[in-house]
Amino acid sequence: MKLSLGFSPCPNDTFIFDALIHHKIDTEGLEFEVFFDDVETLNQKAFRGELDITKLSFHAFAYAVDKYVLLDSGSALGFGVGPLLICKKEDVRRKILDVRHDALDGISEVSNLKSQISNLRVGIPGKYTTANFLMGIAFPGLQNKIEMLFSDIEQSLLDERIDVGLIIHENRFTYQDKGLKKIIDLGDYWEKETGCAIPLGGIVINRNLPEDVKLKVNRVLRRSVDFAFENPKSGLEFIRQHAQEMDEAVMYKHIELYVNQYSVNLGAEGRKAITRLFDIALQKKFIPEIKKDLFLTSL
The missing domain is CATH 3.40.190.10 (Periplasmic binding protein-like II)
Structure with missing residues (x-):
C-alpha cells in the first residue's frame, strides 16, 4: 500500500523520516510517496485533505481536525524551542x-x-x-x-x-x-x-484511512524515530541534501532542539501541552470548536 506523506526539508523532519522512507526499518508493507514543502504549504494542503500523512503546525491542526488525527510520534514540542x-x-x-x-x-x-x-x-x-x-x-x-x-x-x-x-x-x-x-x-x-512544553508541530494521518492502516503507520513512525535516535548519523547525507547548505553542526543543533522525548511518544505531558494550547485558543476564539478526538490512541 502506498501512502502520500508530506514533511518539511528541515533537519528535524528529515532526521525523523529517513529510516521510514528508506526502508531502514520494517514498514509492514507500506510505501510512501514523499512531498517536501515548507510548513505553511503543508498546513494549506492539510486544510484541503490532500495528503494521507502530513506534518502540520498545531495551530493549523485546529482547522484540519475534522480530516486528520494526531499520531503518537514525530511531534515537535519542548522547552526552549519556541519561535x-x-x-x-x-x-x-x-x-x-x-x-x-x-x-x-x-x-x-x-x-x-x-x-x-x-x-x-x-x-x-x-x-x-x-x-x-x-x-x-x-x-x-x-x-x-x-x-x-x-x-x-x-x-x-x-x-x-x-x-x-x-x-x-x-x-x-x-x-x-x-x-x-x-x-x-x-x-x-x-x-x-x-508551565507546559510549547507544541509546535505534529504528524497527522487522514481519518478516512482504515483503522488498521492508521495504527500501522503509528507503529512504523515510532520505529523510524527510534532508529534515528539509535543511529543519529545514518541519515546524514539525506538530511544534508535538504538542509540548504546548512553547516553540519547547525543541522544537529537544530535536531537536538526539536527532536526529543515528545518526538518518540507524546505521552501524558505532551498531550497535556497540546490540549492546553487548544483550550487557550478556544477561550480567545482564535480557533473553531473542536468536535473530534485529537489523538489516534488513548493512554
Missing part, C-alpha cells in the same frame, strides 16, 4: 518591549497599547503557524502581518522591507550573526504562562 520575535533596529525593540511591560503593569489602556505598535510591519512564516498564534497571544497589537517563507524573514529585516520578524527553525541559530536583535522568545513566554 523568536526579532528586529534590526533598537528603537523597534524598545517600543515593543515597552508596550509589553506597560500591558503587564496595567499602565495604559489595551487599545492605546495596540495602536503604538499596529503600524509595524511583521514578517511571519504563515498565518496558521503556531508561531503566529503565540505572537497573537503575547502581542495582539502586531496586526500588520506579511506572510513569507520562513527562510526569507532575516533578509527582509536586513533590507528593511519589514520592521519585525517572527522566526522559526534554524534561523534561531543565525539571526545574531547577521546583526539582528531578539525582542522576545515566545517559547519562553509560553512556558512561563503555562
Whole structure:
C-alpha cells in the first residue's frame, strides 16, 4: 500500500523520516510517496485533505481536525524551542518591549497599547503557524502581518522591507550573526504562562484511512524515530541534501532542539501541552470548536 506523506526539508523532519522512507526499518508493507514543502504549504494542503500523512503546525491542526488525527510520534514540542520575535533596529525593540511591560503593569489602556505598535510591519512564516498564534497571544497589537517563507524573514529585516520578524527553525541559530536583535522568545513566554512544553508541530494521518492502516503507520513512525535516535548519523547525507547548505553542526543543533522525548511518544505531558494550547485558543476564539478526538490512541 502506498501512502502520500508530506514533511518539511528541515533537519528535524528529515532526521525523523529517513529510516521510514528508506526502508531502514520494517514498514509492514507500506510505501510512501514523499512531498517536501515548507510548513505553511503543508498546513494549506492539510486544510484541503490532500495528503494521507502530513506534518502540520498545531495551530493549523485546529482547522484540519475534522480530516486528520494526531499520531503518537514525530511531534515537535519542548522547552526552549519556541519561535523568536526579532528586529534590526533598537528603537523597534524598545517600543515593543515597552508596550509589553506597560500591558503587564496595567499602565495604559489595551487599545492605546495596540495602536503604538499596529503600524509595524511583521514578517511571519504563515498565518496558521503556531508561531503566529503565540505572537497573537503575547502581542495582539502586531496586526500588520506579511506572510513569507520562513527562510526569507532575516533578509527582509536586513533590507528593511519589514520592521519585525517572527522566526522559526534554524534561523534561531543565525539571526545574531547577521546583526539582528531578539525582542522576545515566545517559547519562553509560553512556558512561563503555562508551565507546559510549547507544541509546535505534529504528524497527522487522514481519518478516512482504515483503522488498521492508521495504527500501522503509528507503529512504523515510532520505529523510524527510534532508529534515528539509535543511529543519529545514518541519515546524514539525506538530511544534508535538504538542509540548504546548512553547516553540519547547525543541522544537529537544530535536531537536538526539536527532536526529543515528545518526538518518540507524546505521552501524558505532551498531550497535556497540546490540549492546553487548544483550550487557550478556544477561550480567545482564535480557533473553531473542536468536535473530534485529537489523538489516534488513548493512554
